[in-house]
Amino acid sequence: MSNYITITDVKKHVGEEVTIGAWVANKSGKGKIAFLQLRDGTAFFQGVAFKPNFIEKFGEEVGTEKFNTIKKLSQESSVYVTGVVKEDERSKFGYELDITDIQVIGSSEDYPITPKEHGTDFLMDNRHLWLRSRKQMAMMRIRNAIIYASYEFFDQNGFVKFDSPILSGNAAENTTELFETDYFGNPAFLSQSGQLYLEAGMMALGRVYDFGPVFRAEKSKTRRHLTEFWMMDAEYPFLTHDQSLDLQEAYVKALIQGVLDRAPEALEILDRDTDLLKKYIAEPFKRVSYDDAIDLLKEHADDEDADYEPIEHGDDFGSPHETWISNYFGVPTFIVNYPASFKAFYMKPVPGNEERVLCADLLAPEGYGEIIGGSERETDYDKLYNKIVENGLDPKDYDWYLDLRKYGTVPHAGFGLGLERMVTFVAGTKHIREAIPFPRMLHRIKP
Ligand code: 4AD
Ligand code: MG
DSSP states (O other), rough: OEEEOGGGGGGGBSSEEEEEEEEEEEEEOTTTEEEEEEEEESOOOEEEEEEEHHHHOOHHHOOOOOOOHHHOOOOOEEEEEEEEEEETTSSSEEEEEEEEEEEEOOOOSSSSSSSSSOOOHEEEEEEEHHSHHHHHHHHHHHHHHHHHHHHHHHHHTTEEEEEOOEEESSOSSSTTTTEEEEEEEEEEEEEESSSSHHHHHHHSSSSSEEEEEEEEOOOOTTOOOOOOEEEEEEEEEEEOHHHHHHHHHHHHHHHHHHHHHHOOOHHHHHOOHHHHHHHHHHSSSSSEEEEHHHHHHHHHTSSTTOOOOOOTTOOOOOHHHHHHHHHEEESSEEEOOOOOGGGGGOOOOTTTEEEEEEEEEEOOOOOOOEEEEEEBBBOOOHHHHHHHHTTTTTGGGHHHHHHTTTTOOEEEEEEEEEEHHHHHHTOOOGGGGSSSSOBBBBBBBOO
């Protein structure tokens, strides 16, 4: 076989005979002509086979046999296909392959996912195959671009990657959403966030970040919740809360830009409005206090588009409230200074107001909800100790975390971004389940 290349590389080989390893995504044509829609993960590409050319090259018998092999290829068969790369203005990709030879690698009988419409449950049961479809491949490429941009941003901003453990002896966020496991006769928990460990790393290395799977035994069955998802946590010393928000804003903009730069075809496949994405980069994010947001919701409660429950100061937002707020502003919006009562134990109170904490949730526009949770951390040993007790946690489990306030405590802040929420938002898809290769949800752990 000749020169083996991938589909994205065909532009460098116009006029040459090349061989591509690929899957048959679809097939059409009749009589003496066959069209193959080829897919190799890098792109889609059309190959054309013309029977007389095969007979001319291989003789009547072998030529006919090879041409018939192509005609009989079923969806998702794997092949080595050889041909001459032609520029072709009619094809969306700009190139086409004039097929000169074929070798079947693996057959594929009765592939379950046909080009017709399928229900979500069926597709989810076949997630291992569904990943091959155009839209799902685009989702994974966007995910990849965000991960790449995240590493790049942290590296360029002086952060050190510091890996937090997944098995832990204590809760990072709360005790109601913990997956417990047996650790040689003692209880251990799957990490909800690497934050507490990052705080230790921050005191050794300055700016640190982690990126790994985290787990929440949340019985929520919404389009925003997974039980296993990937989180980027970052932690940094000596920044004020406002500077922390500046950093988060720059980070989210860098992630969106990273997708525009590295996965434009994926955005096109998903029909994403890139003008909106560019607007989120160009315009400053909004910053609103929790109390002002409540006032705004109360003020607009009778508006036509306000399909949320009545809300009072001291109540937590539901998704309809979050959706309405972010749509109102039209750009990503930080809600700052939530009531301490529904936030985690480690947050520092607003000076002079113990009821509110120096925290922010970043709400994405277009109804995507919270993509970042972050805060300034309590630095005082006694106050933190009391918060741990008030939250019904055992200070003995947190002795190491309290030590960080005993030996050279410093002002510090950090945040965590949920990767799949970010992917869903940038991709403009409705449900978070398509943002991760194998989603784990309330009623799903297979495949
Ligand atoms: O707001 P959360 O719970 O914050 C923390 O865990 C902090 N310890 C982070 C930190 O300060 N280092 O979670 C952070 C983000 C949320 O904003 C959301 O994007 C995502 O994680 N998230 C989920 N994503 C999918 N499914 C779920 N069940 C999620 N829960 C949180
Ligand atoms: Mg949160």
